[in-house]
Amino acid sequence: MKNLLRKILFGNIEIKEYSTITIEGEIKEKVFLKVENFLFDISKIHWLLSLDPIVFGVWFKNNESKIALDEKTWCKMYLGVSTKSDFKIAKKNAVAIIMLHYFDKIEETDGTLYLLKLEESKIYHVNLLKIFLLFNKYYKKPKLSFKKYKSLIAAYSYPRRVRIISFKQDEYLNIFPMDLLGEFNEADYYVFGLRHTNTTLLKIIETKKIVVSEISYKYKDLIYQLGKHHGSSPPTLDSLPFKTIQSEKFGFYIPEWVYNYKEIEILKTINLGSHMLLWGKVVNEKKIKQPASNLYHIHFLQYLKLKSIGVNYPLV
Ligand SMILES: Cc1cc2nc3c(=O)[nH]c(=O)nc-3n(C[C@H](O)[C@H](O)[C@H](O)COP(=O)(O)O)c2cc1C
Numbered sequence: 078m079k080n081l082l083r084k085i086l087f088g089n090i091e092i093k094e095y096s097t098i099t100i101e102g103e104i105k106e107k108v109f110l111k112v113e114n115f116l117f118d119i120s121k122i123h124w125l126l127s128l129d130p131i132v133f134g135v136w137f138k139n140n141e142s143k144i145a146l147d148e149k150t151w152c153k154m155y156l157g158v159s160t161k162s163d164f165k166i167a168k169k170n171a172v173a174i175i176m177l178h179y180f181d182k183i184e185e186t187d188g189t190l191y192l193l194k195l196e197e198s199k200i201y202h203v204n205l206l207k208i209f210l211l212f213n214k215y216y217k218k219p220k221l222s223f224k225k226y227k228s229l230i231a232a233y234s235y236p237r238r239v240r241i242i243s244f245k246q247d248e249y250l251n252i253f254p255m256d257l258l259g260e261f262n263e264a265d266y267y268v269f270g271l272r273h274t275n276t277t278l279l280k281i282i283e284t285k286k287i288v289v290s291e292i293s294y295k296y297k298d299l300i301y302q303l304g305k306h307h308g309s310s311p312p313t314l315d316s317l318p319f320k321t322i323q324s325e326k327f328g329f330y331i332p333e334w335v336y337n338y339k340e341i342e343i344l345k346t347i348n349l350g351s352h353m354l355l356w357g358k359v360v361n362e363k364k365i366k367q368p369a370s371n372l373y374h375i376h377f378l379q380y381l382k383l384k385s386i387g388v389n390y391p392l393v
Contacts, residue, residue, distance in 0.1 A: 083214075086207055087381070092215050095233060096380035098390040099294040099370040105160065105388050106235045107167045110135060111153045115144055118162045119154075124259030125232050126270035127349035129225075131195035132180055133232075134268050134354075136261060138188040146191050150179040154193075156234040158388060172382050173231035174199045181347055183356050187264055190356070192347070198224075198231040202378040211378070233376035236390075239300060242269075243288040243329040243338075244277050250330055251277040251311040252321075254304045256374050257352065258289070260339075265359040267341050270352040276311070278353055285343040287357065288324050290335035293369035294393045299332070300372065326361045337364045 083092065110119045122136045133154070137144070146152070154177055157170040177193035200208065212226050237256040244251045257270035267289060271278050281287055292300065299319060306312065314321065314330060321330040326340045341357035348354075372393065375383075383390060 082210075086210065090381065090384075092211065093377045094216060095374045096377050097294075097297060097393050098236065098373050098375060098380070099393050100236060100373060100390055101370055103160070104236055105158055105383070105390075107157055107159045107162060108235055109155045109157075109164050109167050111155070112144055112146065112150065116164050118164075120162075120235070121262065123154075123235075124257070124268060124270075125237055126192070126257050126259075126268065126354055127352035128229070128232075128257070129351035130349070131228050131232050132270070132349045132352075132354075133177070133193050133195070134259060135191045135193060136188055136259075136264075136266075137191065138263070139186075141188075146179050146182070146193075148179055152177045152179075152193060156231065158383065158386065172200065172202050172379065173234045175228070175231050180349075183345060183347070185264075185266070190266075190268065192349070192354070195228050195232070198228045200227050200230050200234075200378070202230065202234070202382040208378070230376045230378050233374060234379045236373035236375050239292070239372040239374065241290045241292050241300065241303070241332060241335060243290065243324070243331050244281055244286070245327070245329045246280050246284055249280065250314060252303055252317070252330065252332065253277075253306075253311070254300045255289075260289075267339065267357045267359060269355040269357070270349065271355060272352050276309075281343065281355065282346055282353075286327050286329070287341050287343060287355065288327060288329040288331060288338055289341060290331050290338040291368065292332075292335050292372065294372040295369070296332070296334055297372055297393055299334075322365075324361075325363060336366045336368050337362070339363075 154175040155171045156173040157167040159166045176197040180192040180194040183190040320333040340361040343357045345356040
């Protein structure tokens with residue numbers, strides 16, 4: 078009966094929490110931020126940085142925005158599918174609308190990273206019946222409220238790119254994947270949201286160094302393997318199932334299959350709740366080979382929505 082109902086409602090698609098995809102060409106989603114009467118296309122300048130609470134970082138260059146957000150500021154984020162940077166289209170096609178409240182900020186000479194906390198979200202990917210059914214039959218977990226479930230779907234309605242982090246301190250090393258992070262096209266900053274339970278977090282804060290690499294989706298299995306040693310000791314160099322190279326400045330170990338890496342010095346940390354924000358500056362960058370198609374996470378409901386309107390990101 079359960080299978081029959083699933084087939085009627087969702088067809089033959091395997092139901093998951095998150096879909097792993099790759100993207101050839103441009104990302105098809107657009108994200109807008111409305112602050113009072115001002116509107117910004119933040120598609121390429123916003124990042125998801127914490128899950129409990131859900132916190133986004135949005136970067137505004139000094140010369141771009143005269144707006145100053147503070148404790149009193151409320152904003153609305155619209156996530157939708159559109160190839161144009163047109164708010165009216167994005168609003169009409171919005172799959173998720175998020176109400177946000179100012180949380181904190183990091184000010185630099187060339188811009189400001191605003192941290193915005195999710196307070197409420199609405200989702201429109203599929204009808205309410207399907208959303209409830211999925212929640213009750215497939216996604217129900219002891220600590221997951223319906224409100225939290227909706228907010229995770231909203232936050233993952235924009236593809237979140239996966240990268241590889243490398244760290245080393247004396248004989249200790251760790252290599253693990255992250256998708257709560259962001260880089261800046263025109264500035265040399267990098268921002269990370271790392272869970273407090275991560276065994277390497279305190280060491281990173283102590284040494285103020287981290288290396289982040291870009292990877293092809295083809296290494297998905299290895300990438301997931303690297304994310305599995307929760308709470309236990311990370312694998313030693315000899316036991317890694319791939320060869321490594323050492324980064325130029327820090328000497329951190331990087332899988333030989335990455336296509337570039339950036340060495341980053343951590344300038345600041347902010348506790349976001351479940352995650353610690355690490356704010357850093359790129360001190361060295363190395364291209365190793367031609368860029369390849371990356372690995373991304375989107376929520377399964379976003380994948381379904383995209384499929385229904387003919388946007389088919391390849392599943393990997
Ligand atoms: C694809 C993928 C993305 C991940 N992204 C993050 C992330 O952004 N932040 C984070 O704290 N952990 C993330 N994790 C979990 C970490 O990679 C790591 O495995 C976890 O923190 C446990 O590491 P530890 O045992 O060394 O403490 C991700 C895991 C996977 C598989």
